[in-house]
Amino acid sequence: MLSERVGCIDAGSEYCPCYLAETNDCLICSHLQGKSFCDCNWSGVCIYQNFYWYGNKKSDIRTVVEGRIIEKKKVHEEIVIFKLKCTKTLARQLKQPGSYVFLRDPEKPYFFSVPMSIMDSDENTGEIHIAVQIIGPKTKSLLKCKEKILIKGPYWNGVLGIKNLKTTKKENVLIAARGIALAPSVLAIKYLLKNNNNITFVIDAGKLGMIFVNDYIKDLPLKTIQLNFKKEEGIKEFSNILEKGDYSLVYSAGSDRFHKRVEQAIENIGKNMKFVISNNSHICCGEGICGSCSSKTKNGKVVKMCKCQLDAKAVLEGRKVNG
Numbered sequence: 001m002l003s004e005r006v007g008c009i010d011a012g013s014e015y016c017p018c019y020l021a022e023t024n025d026c027l028i029c030s031h032l033q034g035k036s037f038c039d040c041n042w043s044g045v046c047i048y049q050n051f052y053w054y055g056n057k058k059s060d061i062r063t064v065v066e067g068r069i070i071e072k073k074k075v076h077e078e079i080v081i082f083k084l085k086c087t088k089t090l091a092r093q094l095k096q097p098g099s100y101v102f103l104r105d106p107e108k109p110y111f112f113s114v115p116m117s118i119m120d121s122d123e124n125t126g127e128i129h130i131a132v133q134i135i136g137p138k139t140k141s142l143l144k145c146k147e148k149i150l151i152k153g154p155y156w157n158g159v160l161g162i163k164n165l166k167t168t169k170k171e172n173v174l175i176a177a178r179g180i181a182l183a184p185s186v187l188a189i190k191y192l193l194k195n196n197n198n199i200t201f202v203i204d205a206g207k208l209g210m211i212f213v214n215d216y217i218k219d220l221p222l223k224t225i226q227l228n229f230k231k232e233e234g235i236k237e238f239s240n241i242l243e244k245g246d247y248s249l250v251y252s253a254g255s256d257r258f259h260k261r262v263e264q265a266i267e268n269i270g271k272n273m274k275f276v277i278s279n280n281s282h283i284c285c286g287e288g289i290c291g292s293c294s295s296k297t298k299n300g301k302v303v304k305m306c307k308c309q310l311d312a313k314a315v316l317e318g319r320k321v322n323g
């Protein structure tokens with residue numbers, strides 16, 4: 001079951017208070033949950049006070065902007081890398097690890113919006129890079145975009161346990177990523193390097209069989225190791241790396257089953273390491289409203305994983321994921 005200690009990725013940002021404050025469903029503030037007392041554990045600027053100053057209304061909402069397609073490069077049968085021009089402000093907001101946007105073909109209705117991680121972002125040029133694996137109706141529609149693409153963002157909850165990642169400085173860090181989840185690893189690597197961490201990047205090319213992030217990591221000071229988590233010897237090699245490396249943080253980017261394998265390897269060697277994972281929830285509105293990303297907490301409370309920060313282990317336990 002999931003732990004009860006929830007955080008909100010948007011708390012204190014320019015998008016707080018949100019719709020959930022207006023409906024008395026704020027994840028953090030007890031007043032904005034309809035209670036008459038204050039018992040939040042939020043140490044930033046009071047969310048209730050901000051709500052009051054906004055005239056008992058939410059703050060501004062994220063808008064849809066038209067992005068220009070600078071480049072659309074098919075690097076694999078199933079993967080297309082989009083280089084998009086947006087505003088410099090949006091590119092800066094999307095530098096955080098876990099950042100993602102909703103992309104949509106301008107010719108298609110709103111329900112074609114699809115969450116996509118930011119692989120790289122340049123605030124000086126206002127450019128963002130996104131790797132899209134073409135699977136079903138929403139991603140196929142992106143492939144048809146020629147000059148423009150609609151971008152809605154910034155959203156940040158692509159990493160669960162983000163506080164652990166952001167507070168890790170001058171440590172040994174291990175990042176394990178598989179398949180299309182190599183894409184969000186790039187921002188995390190850049191952030192961790194800025195905080196003077198030593199990084200070992202364990203890459204599993206997955207079913208795609210291709211390491212499409214090479215151009216993004218080739219000049220970075222990190223150690224890369226390639227292995228296959230689906231093979232016994234791959235898991236063994238991974239356990240060896242974990243055992244020898246004195247890592248204080250492990251970031252797993254892949255499916256929930258992949259996370260579980262990484263988690264089990266950590267548990268087997270019995271060392272204490274911070275564990276963070278990519279967020280694999282089904283995200284549709286990203287605003288805590290539609291409910292597609294809902295998970296139940298230990299006490300049966302429904303939380304929206306597009307907004308909610310929960311402990312990575314508790315998330316996997318709640319979803320009853322097997323390795």
Ligand SMILES: Cc1cc2nc3c(=O)[nH]c(=O)nc-3n(C[C@H](O)[C@H](O)[C@H](O)COP(=O)(O)OP(=O)(O)OC[C@H]3O[C@@H](n4cnc5c(N)ncnc54)[C@H](O)[C@@H]3O)c2cc1C
Binds near residue numbers: 135
């Ligand atoms: C925060 C986040 C970041 C992501 N980053 C990337 C990325 O960088 N590159 C990339 O290729 N994909 C990424 N994805 C996954 C991508 O959103 C799905 O592959 C896409 O929604 C599939 O839609 P479809 O219509 O093409 O395929 P469908 O046939 O509808 O679905 C194919 C698979 O994608 C899952 N899926 C469908 N809709 C969603 C949704 N709204 N949210 C999450 N999963 C969904 C389905 O369960 C199924 O497993 C990300 C998802 C999330 C939540």
Ligand code: FES
Binds near residue numbers: 290291292307
């Ligand atoms: S995606 Fe709609 S509530 Fe989370």
